[in-house]
Amino acid sequence: NAGVTQTPKFRILKIGQSMTLQCAQDMNHNYMYWYRQDPGMGLKLIYYSVGAGITDKGEVPNGYNVSRSTTEDFPLRLELAAPSQTSVYFCASRETGVPDTEAFFGQGTRLTVV
Amino acid sequence: DQQVKQNSPSLSVQEGRISILNCDYTNSMFDYFLWYKKYPAEGPTFLISISSIKDKNEDGRFTVFLNKSAKHLSLHIVPSQPGDSAVYFCAASAGQGGKLIFGQGTELSVKP
Helix, strand or coil: CEEEEEEECCCECCCCCCCCEEEECCCCCEEEEEHHHHHCCCCCEEEEECCCCEECCCCCCEEEECCCCCEECCEEECCCCCCCEEEEEEEEECCCCCCCCCCCECEHHHHHHC | CCEEEECCCCCEEEEECCCCEEEECCCCCCEEEEEEEECCCCCCCCEEEEECCCCCCEEEEEEEEEECCEEEEEEEEECCCCHHHHHEEEEEEECCHHHHECCCCCEEEECC
8 A cells, every 4th residue: 555655755965966766656657746845835846757758847857857667666866966956855646647636645755955 | 936826824723613725826727726735744635626617616524616717716624623734735737747736835723
């Protein structure tokens, strides 16, 4: 009954370091999303994918990269971490792109860049 | 440019009373609106949605109202319970891919 699993839960990075935030879902969902939430703000879409091998930019893609080689996994890559990327990152998945189908969110990864 | 706005960062309500959370939007192309609830250290969870062709949707204690002419929607919780204390996000969807545009959130506190 895992749903959407994100790892790690917490991470501190130094400026200029790189890391990959992992996201895996076991519901066979085609649609997957990465959001970031800054303090006092709503969630902003970084990247999304409508199926394996297909990704597209969201509202705030700069500084990030994604890949989708399998249906289950949708990792988010930060190449050169900057303090502006300090945020809580949420991965989500849904069965279809129909708006009223429920999107399931992971518990989030809290990233601090110092 | 904030396309979905929740202008009240917080709301405090007495248990048993009605909670009304408001949301405004600017993009008339939005075709679905959703409310998500978020507890600390957890991801958001879906609460209720409404299509742009409707003006009301009800699910138990939760009702969402949509006023398209005013580009405004609201979530009513009746009666409010302490377990409803959480951050509530309004979200809107338009176009392909099921992308959601979120508001800033309103933190609801229901006091016993």
